[in-house]
Amino acid sequence: MTRSNTMTRVMLPLIAATLVLFCASMLIGPARMSLGDSLSALFAGGESPMALVMREIRLPRALLAVMIGASLGLAGAAMQGYLRNPLAEPGLIGVSGSAALGAVLAIQTGLAASFALGLPLAALAGALISVLLVMALAGPRGTSLTLILAGIAVSALAAALTSLVLNLSPNPFAASEIVFWMMGSLADRSMTHVWLALPLMVLGWALLAGLGRGLDALTLGEDAAQAMGIRLTRLRLMLVIGTACVVGAGTAVAGAIGFVGLVVPHILRPLVGARPSSLLWASALGGAVMLLLADIAVRLILPERDLKLGVLTAIVGAPLFLHLILKLRKERI
Amino acid sequence: MSLLALSGFSIGLQGRSVLRDVSFSIGPGEFVGLIGPNGAGKTSLMRAALGLIPSQGTSSLLQLSEAARARAVAWMPQAREIAWPVTVEMVVMLGRMPHMAGLTPSEADHEKVGEALQRMDLDGFRHRPATQLSGGEQARALIARALAQDTPLLMADEPIAGLDPAHQISTMQAFAAQTAEGKSALVSLHDLGLAARHCTRLIMLGDGRLVADGPPTEVLTPERLAHVFGITAWFRETEDGPVYQPLEVIR
Numbered sequence A: 001m002t003r004s005n006t007m008t009r010v011m012l013p014l015i016a017a018t019l020v021l022f023c024a025s026m027l028i029g030p031a032r033m034s035l036g037d038s039l040s041a042l043f044a045g046g047e048s049p050m051a052l053v054m055r056e057i058r059l060p061r062a063l064l065a066v067m068i069g070a071s072l073g074l075a076g077a078a079m080q081g082y083l084r085n086p087l088a089e090p091g092l093i094g095v096s097g098s099a100a101l102g103a104v105l106a107i108q109t110g111l112a113a114s115f116a117l118g119l120p121l122a123a124l125a126g127a128l129i130s131v132l133l134v135m136a137l138a139g140p141r142g143t144s145l146t147l148i149l150a151g152i153a154v155s156a157l158a159a160a161l162t163s164l165v166l167n168l169s170p171n172p173f174a175a176s177e178i179v180f181w182m183m184g185s186l187a188d189r190s191m192t193h194v195w196l197a198l199p200l201m202v203l204g205w206a207l208l209a210g211l212g213r214g215l216d217a218l219t220l221g222e223d224a225a226q227a228m229g230i231r232l233t234r235l236r237l238m239l240v241i242g243t244a245c246v247v248g249a250g251t252a253v254a255g256a257i258g259f260v261g262l263v264v265p266h267i268l269r270p271l272v273g274a275r276p277s278s279l280l281w282a283s284a285l286g287g288a289v290m291l292l293l294a295d296i297a298v299r300l301i302l303p304e305r306d307l308k309l310g311v312l313t314a315i316v317g318a319p320l321f322l323h324l325i326l327k328l329r330k331e332r333i
Numbered sequence B: 001m002s003l004l005a006l007s008g009f010s011i012g013l014q015g016r017s018v019l020r021d022v023s024f025s026i027g028p029g030e031f032v033g034l035i036g037p038n039g040a041g042k043t044s045l046m047r048a049a050l051g052l053i054p055s056q057g058t059s060s061l062l063q064l065s066e067a068a069r070a071r072a073v074a075w076m077p078q079a080r081e082i083a084w085p086v087t088v089e090m091v092v093m094l095g096r097m098p099h100m101a102g103l104t105p106s107e108a109d110h111e112k113v114g115e116a117l118q119r120m121d122l123d124g125f126r127h128r129p130a131t132q133l134s135g136g137e138q139a140r141a142l143i144a145r146a147l148a149q150d151t152p153l154l155m156a157d158e159p160i161a162g163l164d165p166a167h168q169i170s171t172m173q174a175f176a177a178q179t180a181e182g183k184s185a186l187v188s189l190h191d192l193g194l195a196a197r198h199c200t201r202l203i204m205l206g207d208g209r210l211v212a213d214g215p216p217t218e219v220l221t222p223e224r225l226a227h228v229f230g231i232t233a234w235f236r237e238t239e240d241g242p243v244y245q246p247l248e249v250i251r
Helices: A003-027 A035-044 A049-083 A095-109 A118-138 A144-168 A172-182 A191-209 A212-218 A222-227 A232-254 A260-272 A276-301 A309-332 B042-049 B066-072 B088-094 B107-119 B135-148 B165-180 B192-198 B222-229
Strands: B004-013 B016-026 B031-035 B056-059 B073-076 B153-157 B184-188 B201-206 B209-214 B231-238 B241-249
Touching: A003 A035, A003 A049, A003 A260, A003 A276, A035 A049, A049 A144, A049 A191, A049 A212, A049 A232, A049 A260, A049 A276, A095 A118, A095 A144, A095 A172, A095 A232, A118 A144, A118 A191, A118 A232, A144 A172, A144 A232, A191 A232, A191 A276, A212 A222, A212 A232, A212 A276, A222 A232, A222 B066, A222 B073, A260 A276, A260 A309, A276 A309, B004 B042, B016 B042, B016 B201, B016 B209, B031 B042, B031 B165, B031 B192, B042 B153, B042 B184, B066 B073, B073 B135, B088 B107, B088 B135, B107 B135, B135 B153, B135 B165, B153 B165, B165 B184, B165 B192, B192 B241, B201 B222, B209 B222, B222 B231
Parallel strands: B031 B184, B031 B201, B073 B153, B153 B184
Antiparallel strands: B004 B016, B004 B056, B201 B209, B231 B241
């Protein structure tokens, strides 16, 4: 399969799906508005309630779904490519768990209630600390195995401390708020959240998108890749910082959303001829599609009950993943 | 002009000395077999010469930048790893990476890949996922990958282990054909018969040092075989070329 026909066969449908779902996401919500009204409200501007709903509620929600979905898909593809393991996912290096711990502490201490950006900033601080910790534990010249082990250690510590906060929480309201926040959601986010996450995500996307060549070479193992001129230490640093930027920023504004980074690269791998560099952009688009779909679904399935996005992605993602495992098992036999 | 020059080269792993004070240089047009018993340090020597593990002494390859080194030497590791079900053609195309600025191969890149596929008898496998091939076929795809890198020196760690006799011989012939073009190969081998028959020069490692370096007939003496490998062997120059057959274990 040549590269150009992979582009047209996979990339164009994914771009089209992203655009269509983005528009659909803009049209769905409790405020019933017709298609024409919605669009004119969005572009005409002004201070009408319709314009406010479009610009301040629906637009940030759809933008965040695209940004976070693309981030999770891209980081998942990069992580799987680096570790040469289809079971790797962006949360593996402990960033999402630590960002969640930062957010939980912000809710518990009241920081989240005292000013709007208290929670996301605390989550970003958690992500930053975890990255420094993972890099210190894995060492500058360590292998992919030391990175996994360091990530598992940091994830476990973050999970334990999160449980400790819940355990000792004197306030049942804070505890339930923590539990709901951790399920992940895009409801009631504002453009402030978009502007907070965007710079970090753009930096992370740039770092991760630059990994294609190195990940292709890693198909043949670390020794062969290094002998083909790939600087593995630099590649790993770009991977860890890039993943931390996109996943940290995503978790900070939307909570923990699982399975996207694991399932999307897995589904798209056969469609791009398994080539890690092609899988990077395909997974970014695929992640955006999956998260837009999931966020539309939570609004359509139980509009009154605030179904959480992270719950839905896991409910849909886990059986999908099982199906893929069964398919893989059949092929091996 | 030498393609690889080691001098006073020593390797220690975790405080244990693997090789001490190895010096040799490889010029153009040589097919060098690296022989020695298990644990003699063949793999370590090649990896250290490439800068993949730390070493003392000098290796000419370590004075090059990573990018220049990838155009000076191709390396086929012993572990035959192909992580994803990419096509055989793409595996071989990875060898062209050091010559490509971006990710899009040129006409010349396709040509080199075609030659390498043909040389390793892989034309019919071009579009098959590499992970579905047998172990020996995967090894051939990885050798083709190293050939496609089109470097003055090719280093391979036991490239013919696990191949059928016909492909063992044709692989040795592929390396020998490279030397006719002025390129060189440094290849670790356990099959002393094939080494004696195809290599222009053998380097024997044993007891943590370089034991012998020269043409196969001079290196493979009964005394060295007994001392380093602990075997006896039958060796004759025949009408069909040199024939070498290991016979008995001494120790």
